[in-house]
Amino acid sequence: MKITIHRSGRRAAVAVALGSVLALTVTACGDDGSGSGGGKGSEGAGKGEITFWDNNGGVRTDIWKQIIADFEKKNPDIKVKYVGIPAAGAQSKYDTAIQGGGLPDVGGVGTAMLAELAAQNALEPLDGRLEKSALNGRLSQNLLGVSKAAGGGDTLYQIPTSVNNGTLWYRTDLFAKAGLDAPTTWPKFYEAADKLTDRGGNRFGFTIRGGEGSIAPALDAVYGQSGITSFWNGDRTTVDDPRNVAALEKYVALYKKDTPSADVNNDFTKMVAQWDSGTIGMLSHNLGSYQDHLKALGKDKFRGVPNPTLADGTRVQVSNPVDGLALFKTGQNKAAAWKFIEFAVSAAENSKFNEAAGQVPSNTDAAKDTWIQQAEPTRLAAEALNGAHTKIVQLPYYLPDWNTISKADNEPNFQKLLLGRMTAKQFLDTLADQLNKAQAEWKQQKG
Structure with missing residues (x-):
């Protein structure tokens, strides 16, 4: 296989990250919640301030600020600090924070970067949280399948928000x-x-x-x-x-x-x-x-x-690449951060986000909203993605x-x-x- 400098460097970085994960497994009695970025996470009190990184800052800033305002109105004891990161720099921003500290509580993570962040032990598994959530059974099974496959295995590290079919x-x-x-x-x-x-x-x-x-x-x-x-x-x-x-x-x-x-x-x-x-x-x-x-x-x-x-x-x-939200292991207020994810991917907010983005919602209730019924290409795409006769080939x-x-x-x-x-x-x-x-x-x- 032709080896380029770019490829060699990225492969080495992931190999080091995987080695770090294995080392943590050997030296610890169990998963203590620590990531490569250092610091042990905590569930917190479910209130206070959380930091959210938007991985498509500038393009999606306005709609995320609307969703944050809606969330803070419903949850007055939680404040969300918004940080917009241009899409082209999101991967390097996360990598730098993993190595030097300073990861957010919650952030936008697309499937293209999901496996690398998971390999560096930076992301919180979300299967158990989703199972107990009101979102359970309300998200596209095909998109959840893409999220799991992109994470490198059977663990869910991303709650999908949208896909551009x-x-x-x-x-x-x-x-x-x-x-x-x-x-x-x-x-x-x-x-x-x-x-x-x-x-x-x-x-x-x-x-x-x-x-x-x-x-x-x-x-x-x-x-x-x-x-x-x-x-x-x-x-x-x-x-x-x-x-x-x-x-x-x-x-x-x-x-x-x-x-x-x-x-x-x-x-x-x-x-x-x-x-x-x-x-x-x-x-x-x-x-x-x-x-x-x-x-x-x-x-x-x-x-x-x-x-x-x-x-x-x-x-x-x-x-197709799926965008979504991830919870970071080093977060000190995971309970509040998870509340934000649940709210952002609820039917009303997921619909609002995807109407602005022009994409297919992950929330199957949101996919039934009026704006989608009036936008035939999006409606047909949503029906196809959630249809029993659609088979998804998971790209690696x-x-x-x-x-x-x-x-x-x-x-x-x-x-x-x-x-x-x-x-x-x-x-x-x-x-x-x-x-x-x-x-x-x-x-x-x-x-």
Whole structure:
């Protein structure tokens, strides 16, 4: 596996963290609540001041301040100190606090950083608290599954708040003119991609993401078509399964046949702008681009539906990054901090947060609110996420090498694949080899 300086440093940091956890286990009679950041936590009196770190400060500051005001009104004996941290610096801010002290009582923690913080013994397990909480049974089971998997095992370290689900956007006016059904199944998707393409007229059925961020939507299309529902078979990844190879071959064959040639370099910004120009039939992106489409096309010319299903109605999709709230072991007022988490993820507040964020609520009662019913793409995404026929393939966010493998190593390879310089089998074999080695190293570090 290609080793970069970035990867080596991060792997070493996690290895040290895991070693520290094992050392604590050996030298202590049990888990004393101490983390790598030092200090022993306490339940506290359930009142007083707690500190909350927002991991998307600036973007979500206003809505979090509203939620905090609501919480303090209902709990006048608890004050919440808000600290906004820009998303790009959240991981390093937490890492620095773990090593030097000064972690908050509660903080926003996305699945991308969850395993690393858990490995450093910084997070409080939440299974027992959730079991006794009014939230129990009211959170999406699929999102809880993503949270547990991202934490590196079967322990819950994050209460999910929201997810930005993958969406297939399509031009209803172009579909109607061509006499096409909505692209709700993979066969209908491919039929529409071909029928809507007129290369001479500079019209295309689909736009494929070939630039930055290309791996997750490609894996979504691969597992969605193959129907394979697990990323691992034992300690070997399923990514190079022959069914996935066949699915990827079919997907990338769309490039330059039913898609613009510029797609090979397009990240989401360029891809969305290209689709909004009005000459392309379908776009695979998330709910975050809804307002862009609305502004460019108007509400009557497009729809957003969940990723296509298999012929039997089963929808298989890869896990999307989930945002959520975590409780820190070193906190001196865990009881009050947990009250804040319970309040923030209650139906009313979770609904308010996600309406502002334009994402799918984790609280299943919040997912029934009026604003979601009026925003069809979000409603359909929520129904799909919580549906009995949806199967989630858990991507290995817990692997220290995951970001490097899925971005630095294989985004350039995906471009080679589109350009015909690499076969689908070569691409997936390379990816599988890297993942299998990363998984083996992770398990070795865990002991």
